[in-house]
Amino acid sequence: MRVYLTNLRKGWKGGVLMPFFVSLIVPIMAGIWPSMKDQMAAFSEILKNPIYQALLGQLGLMDMTTWQGMFYMYVGICMEWAIVFIAILIPARIVASEVDKNTLDVTLSYPIPRWRYLLEKFMVYATYNLLYPAFVIVLAVVSTNSIGETLDMTVLLHTMIGFWLWLFALGALSLLCGTLFLESNRALSASGALILIQYLMTRLGDLGDLSFLKDYTVFNYVSTGTIIQNGGIPMNELAVVVGVGVAALAAALYVFQKRELAY
Amino acid sequence: MTEENILEVSHLTKIYGREMTVAGRKFGRRVVGARDVSFSVRRGEIFGFLGPNGAGKTTTMRAILDYLHIQEGSVTVFGMDHHRDALEIRERIGYVPGDLALYGNFTGEELIKYFDGFRPVDRDYLRELRSVFRVDLSLKIKAVSTGNRQQVGLMLALASKPDFLILDEPTSGLDPLMAASAHRLFKEFKEEGKTIFLSSHDLAEVQAVCDRIGIIKEGEMILVEEVENLVSKFLQNVRVSFTSEIPDLETLEAIDSVISAEAEDEDTLLLKVKEDINELLRFLTNYELDRLSIEDATLEEIFLQYYE
Numbered sequence: 001m002r003v004y005l006t007n008l009r010k011g012w013k014g015g016v017l018m019p020f021f022v023s024l025i026v027p028i029m030a031g032i033w034p035s036m037k038d039q040m041a042a043f044s045e046i047l048k049n050p051i052y053q054a055l056l057g058q059l060g061l062m063d064m065t066t067w068q069g070m071f072y073m074y075v076g077i078c079m080e081w082a083i084v085f086i087a088i089l090i091p092a093r094i095v096a097s098e099v100d101k102n103t104l105d106v107t108l109s110y111p112i113p114r115w116r117y118l119l120e121k122f123m124v125y126a127t128y129n130l131l132y133p134a135f136v137i138v139l140a141v142v143s144t145n146s147i148g149e150t151l152d153m154t155v156l157l158h159t160m161i162g163f164w165l166w167l168f169a170l171g172a173l174s175l176l177c178g179t180l181f182l183e184s185n186r187a188l189s190a191s192g193a194l195i196l197i198q199y200l201m202t203r204l205g206d207l208g209d210l211s212f213l214k215d216y217t218v219f220n221y222v223s224t225g226t227i228i229q230n231g232g233i234p235m236n237e238l239a240v241v242v243g244v245g246v247a248a249l250a251a252a253l254y255v256f257q258k259r260e261l262a263y
Numbered sequence: 264m265t266e267e268n269i270l271e272v273s274h275l276t277k278i279y280g281r282e283m284t285v286a287g288r289k290f291g292r293r294v295v296g297a298r299d300v301s302f303s304v305r306r307g308e309i310f311g312f313l314g315p316n317g318a319g320k321t322t323t324m325r326a327i328l329d330y331l332h333i334q335e336g337s338v339t340v341f342g343m344d345h346h347r348d349a350l351e352i353r354e355r356i357g358y359v360p361g362d363l364a365l366y367g368n369f370t371g372e373e374l375i376k377y378f379d380g381f382r383p384v385d386r387d388y389l390r391e392l393r394s395v396f397r398v399d400l401s402l403k404i405k406a407v408s409t410g411n412r413q414q415v416g417l418m419l420a421l422a423s424k425p426d427f428l429i430l431d432e433p434t435s436g437l438d439p440l441m442a443a444s445a446h447r448l449f450k451e452f453k454e455e456g457k458t459i460f461l462s463s464h465d466l467a468e469v470q471a472v473c474d475r476i477g478i479i480k481e482g483e484m485i486l487v488e489e490v491e492n493l494v495s496k497f498l499q500n501v502r503v504s505f506t507s508e509i510p511d512l513e514t515l516e517a518i519d520s521v522i523s524a525e526a527e528d529e530d531t532l533l534l535k536v537k538e539d540i541n542e543l544l545r546f547l548t549n550y551e552l553d554r555l556s557i558e559d560a561t562l563e564e565i566f567l568q569y570y571e
Binding site for chain 1: 279325328330331332350351353354356357358359360362363364365366367368369373377378380381382416419429
């Protein structure tokens with residue numbers, strides 16, 4: 001676990017600060033909620049526009065006149081975008097940045113299997129990603145109590161687990177791109193295309209006729225809307241996201257173990 | 264593999280890239296990294312690996328380390344297959360890559376501690392290394408000079424006292440004093456029965472530390488020889504002064520052993536002669552000589568002859 005522990009310690013600044021800043025959306029929303037509460041009915045009418053509905057997907061179906069509805073809509077949008085950027089930018093560069101800087105040559109001359117080295121580095125990413133749900137949960141509990149509102153804690157917990165699972169599955173796909181392409185620009189382009197296309201397919205799928213597109217995207221499963229409607233994570237959807245993540249991770253580890261490091 | 268050979272490279276061939284022909288047009292490009300390279304490194308010797316830039320030195324080293332997939336041939340280290348037994352081999356080797364890069368946000372101390380977890384450091388020897396290399400290990404790697412980074416790289420490779428060191432231009436960027444210290448360490452390693460395979464462009468370094476050398480050119484190994492023999496056997500400078508008629512330069516160059524002939528002045532020629540000098544001497548008996556001197560060429564001249 002040397003690689004994992006050392007990189008966990010070395011990467012704490014980015015690993016802690018990023019989730020902290022993203023989760024600040026929660027107290028900000030709680031701060032403005034009392035003054036916005038009365039205007040939310042009118043705002044809900046605006047959101048019934050099909051374009052907004054397509055942009056927001058299932059989040060657009062939330063009852064915006066309640067704290068819970070507004071909380072999940074804004075946290076959902078914010079987290080979705082954070083996840084898109086994090087999953088594209090970080091895992092794809094785990095290997096690629098080392099290839100760019102040429103640091104792998106020394107490291108891999110030591111007796112550590114390549115797959116294990118990569119797994120430990122990915123675990124650092126997965127561990128710090130736990131802070132996103134953790135910070136949001138803590139700040140949601142504190143903020144909700146401070147404004148005298150209520151939130152279903154089970155749904156909150158499951159929603160946050162859903163976000164973490166997205167980070168894991170999409171991150172594993174991005175990692176696979178990194179091991180396939182090795183060089184940063186190409187790896188980032190591939191992971192960006194793979195993840196953004198999925199996001200776009202989800203949004204287009206909300207337009208009705210193209211709903212079949214959603215079936216092929218990670219964003220369609222364990223989504224906030226589904227969890228709220230279901231009262232928790234549907235087990236079949238959990239299996240899909242975990243399955244995609246584990247398969248992509250296994251493929252990335254296999255590719256990195258076997259591939260030639262010609263650069 | 265014989266007991267004495269730590270490294271055996273046999274018919275190693277590595278071609279980069281692919282070429283395809285579609286509708287009569289060629290796509291892609293193949294570049295020869297190494298072709299049919301064979302040599303061995305014996306236990307307890309320092310083997311110098313030389314060649315011009317792009318000749319295939321780094322390709323060969325990276326293939327030995329199993330970073331590259333070879334198309335043909337085999338590589339064994341300690342009698343083990345370099346691919347199948349890569350982890351076992353890596354427990355016993357130290358490596359300094361040519362374009363050394365270390366994690367910039369680590370200090371030297373942190374790097375030693377980090378890699379100690381993979382291949383344990385010999386504490387006593389590390390203390391000795393600290394006294395030899397004068398680099399501040401408390402500084403982050405990104406804050407130190409290229410030479411100091413190279414010293415940290417050497418410390419990392421040497422600290423576990425591996426049985427076999429693979430060093431790609433190990434002293435590049437070091438000042439002469441540090442380079443001399445590194446050479447001393449290499450020789451001490453050798454005296455302990457350990458083996459070093461190093462590439463270098465520094466011919467003085469090669470002459471100072473290497474027992475044998477291999478020269479690679481355009482991906483092919485063109486010479487493997489003891490350093491001592493190389494100087495005496497392979498190239499000689501013959502300076503001949505004639506009292507009357509001077510032989511035609513083209514006729515001289517037609518002699519197999521004569522590599523080049525040039526006129527120093529109107530009655531003196533300078534000839535570079537490879538290996539057997541007798542044929543030339545027989546030819547010169549047809550002329551009246553004023554003076555004849557034969558000197559061993561410098562190592563640099565020998566290398567240049569092979570490089571060109």
